[in-house]
Amino acid sequence: MEARERLRRARLLLVTDPRDDLEERVEAALRGGVDIVQLREKRASREEVLPLARRLREVCLRHGALFTVNDDIELARLSGAHGVHLGQEDEPVARAREVLGPGAVVGRSAGGVEEARRAVREGADYLGVGSVYPTPTKPDAEVRGLGLIREMARAALPVPWFAIGGVTLETAGEVAAAGAPGFAVVRAVLDAEDPEEAARSLRALLPA
Ligand SMILES: Cc1ncc(COP(=O)(O)OP(=O)(O)O)c(N)n1
Ligand SMILES: Cc1ncsc1CCOP(=O)(O)O
Numbered sequence: 727m728e729a730r731e732r733l734r735r736a737r738l739l740l741v742t743d744p745r746d747d748l749e750e751r752v753e754a755a756l757r758g759g760v761d762i763v764q765l766r767e768k769r770a771s772r773e774e775v776l777p778l779a780r781r782l783r784e785v786c787l788r789h790g791a792l793f794t795v796n797d798d799i800e801l802a803r804l805s806g807a808h809g810v811h812l813g814q815e816d817e818p819v820a821r822a823r824e825v826l827g828p829g830a831v832v833g834r835s836a837g838g839v840e841e842a843r844r845a846v847r848e849g850a851d852y853l854g855v856g857s858v859y860p861t862p863t864k865p866d867a868e869v870r871g872l873g874l875i876r877e878m879a880r881a882a883l884p885v886p887w888f889a890i891g892g893v894t895l896e897t898a899g900e901v902a903a904a905g906a907p908g909f910a911v912v913r914a915v916l917d918a919e920d921p922e923e924a925a926r927s928l929r930a931l932l933p934a
């Protein structure tokens with residue numbers, strides 16, 4: 727299946743953080759229904775991260791999932807990722823398109839409906855929308871609350887989007903009820919005793 731079609735069906739996006747047993751946990755999460763894995767490694771260099779990126783890509787391919795890289799378009803290219811996630815402070819969507827080609831999956835962060843509409847005009851394929859709640863994973867992220875999720879749901883944007891920031895098994899029900907069609911999570915899955923079960927439970931809260 728083409729990457730775009732897989733994205734259209736995607737509901738659960740796992741963003742990674744650095745940990746020793748990351749690959750095992752990602753594999754379990756994929757068994758539980760994660761559709762997209764985003765490698766987010768803020769501290770190590772591209773050269774250090776590249777072997778891990780290539781291994782995670784393989785794991786994702788085996789499970790029919792998409793593999794993407796946070797921030798670094800060149801790392802996405804070198805690792806053969808399906809795409810890249812770019813925040814408002816990162817490079818433009820057009821640059822990713824130039825380097826990765828028309829079939830690549832390019833995501834953009836959006837903290838409001840206007841930002842989201844602009845990202846769509848710029849050619850983003852999906853959006854990460856938040857931060858919904860405060861989160862220790864990204865302590866400096868601006869917190870927007872469930873109001874943003876309701877506004878985004880009303881805006882009916884033409885691309886998939888994922889609520890991010892403090893989405894956990896405790897909060898996910900109200901995030902889904904506010905209209906989120908998908909979740910992007912770190913701790914809810916990677917910190918779980920059983921990441922496979924955690925992914926499955928999150929997935930069950932979202933539309934088919
Ligand atoms: C799916 C998704 N949504 C939002 C983000 C945050 O991106 P950004 O604002 O660039 O922050 P960093 O992740 O780079 O710290 C994301 N990574 N994924
Ligand atoms: C990368 C990112 N961007 C906004 S919040 C966030 C971190 C989400 O982490 P968690 O799911 O552990 O709250």
Ligand SMILES: [Mg+2]
Nearest residue numbers: 797812813816
């Ligand atoms: Mg970024």
